[in-house]
Amino acid sequence: MTSVHAPLDQPAVIAVAGLTKTYTFHQQGAGLAGALRSLVRRTYETRLAVERIDFTIGRGEVVGLLGPNGAGKTTTLKMLSGLLYPTSGEVEVLGHTPSKRKPDYLRRIALVMGQKTMLWWDVPAMESLLLHKDMYDLTTAEFDRNVAELADLLEVRDLLNVQVRKVSLGERMKLELMAALVHRPEVLFLDEPTIGLDVVAKARVRAFLAEVTRRHDTTILVTSHDMDDIEALCSRVMVIDHGRLQYDGSLSGLVRSARPRKLVQATYARTVDGSRLAGVEGVVVSNHSSDQIIRLEVERERTGDVLEQLARLGPLVDLDVADADIEDIMRDLFLRRDALGTGEAR
Numbered sequence: 001m002t003s004v005h006a007p008l009d010q011p012a013v014i015a016v017a018g019l020t021k022t023y024t025f026h027q028q029g030a031g032l033a034g035a036l037r038s039l040v041r042r043t044y045e046t047r048l049a050v051e052r053i054d055f056t057i058g059r060g061e062v063v064g065l066l067g068p069n070g071a072g073k074t075t076t077l078k079m080l081s082g083l084l085y086p087t088s089g090e091v092e093v094l095g096h097t098p099s100k101r102k103p104d105y106l107r108r109i110a111l112v113m114g115q116k117t118m119l120w121w122d123v124p125a126m127e128s129l130l131l132h133k134d135m136y137d138l139t140t141a142e143f144d145r146n147v148a149e150l151a152d153l154l155e156v157r158d159l160l161n162v163q164v165r166k167v168s169l170g171e172r173m174k175l176e177l178m179a180a181l182v183h184r185p186e187v188l189f190l191d192e193p194t195i196g197l198d199v200v201a202k203a204r205v206r207a208f209l210a211e212v213t214r215r216h217d218t219t220i221l222v223t224s225h226d227m228d229d230i231e232a233l234c235s236r237v238m239v240i241d242h243g244r245l246q247y248d249g250s251l252s253g254l255v256r257s258a259r260p261r262k263l264v265q266a267t268y269a270r271t272v273d274g275s276r277l278a279g280v281e282g283v284v285v286s287n288h289s290s291d292q293i294i295r296l297e298v299e300r301e302r303t304g305d306v307l308e309q310l311a312r313l314g315p316l317v318d319l320d321v322a323d324a325d326i327e328d329i330m331r332d333l334f335l336r337r338d339a340l341g342t343g344e345a346r
């Protein structure tokens, strides 16, 4: 397996071994009768949300945590940030045990949950930032420097003194990020940071995060259902499904192991006689004789030969070679849950 663990000469910023979380909760029937019954006799259920996962992450790495709904991503982030106690296993972040929630630890991390706010709605964001200044013991010089840097990068200078409830969703997300980063955390946990944002706002948030990690070597672990976030930010991805780590490696490695084929599209100046396609390797996905376009799925390592074969069929106007769409790959992956049993997969 090719995994992108922290280099051996550099201590891991995040180290997780055998991490497991089981939720125990009680089932309550519907209505008043159900509530009363559950007072007398409680029935408990357990759910294994995260099961014996291991990984390490080095300083400055930006890692995407991928998986379908209910896979265990948020639970993992909550254990890493100290919001939840693990049921078993070990977690160390920046040399700390997160669940102890020591002030020195909390000063060095941040957790941003796209669906939760850490800003007060009825006052301007600056009030919340000032609260963070006190919480994190920032000097006025540090605070002013960090606020100036973040406000410039996020282009929110004019919004800092506007009541939070009066700003748009995209603007609020930028202010949330600002509040999370004003103490310049070394490790950032992001749970769906672009959820609900429009295309432009998403692109801004991604560019901002990329710049923050470039400038300050911030380590980021990010969950997102938007594969564009992952492609734009992450050099490494971990796929979690049913609480188990299924893959840990590069995004391109995931694409290769899940969809070993390339998509080739050839456009010709003239209609190509369909019978001549018999001499071309690959699976013909479509052949629109009217518009002279042929689409093929081709074994990755045979792509060069296939392009030569296609060139012999007639005068080409355009030739396009692409990997399968990452969104499709993820959809396939979770439909075929066992597909990652080999190669770079765990």
Ligand SMILES: Nc1ncnc2c1ncn2[C@@H]1O[C@H](COP(=O)(O)OP(=O)(O)OP(=O)(O)O)[C@@H](O)[C@H]1O
Binding pocket: 023, 024, 025, 047, 048, 049, 067, 068, 069, 070, 071, 072, 073, 074, 075, 076
């Ligand atoms: N407080 C809780 N009590 C009981 N079960 C829970 C609790 N929180 C989460 N779960 C269950 O644990 C499993 C993992 O949930 P988790 O929220 O970590 O998934 P996720 O990968 O973040 O999903 P999503 O992409 O939908 O946010 C799910 O089956 C969920 O129903």
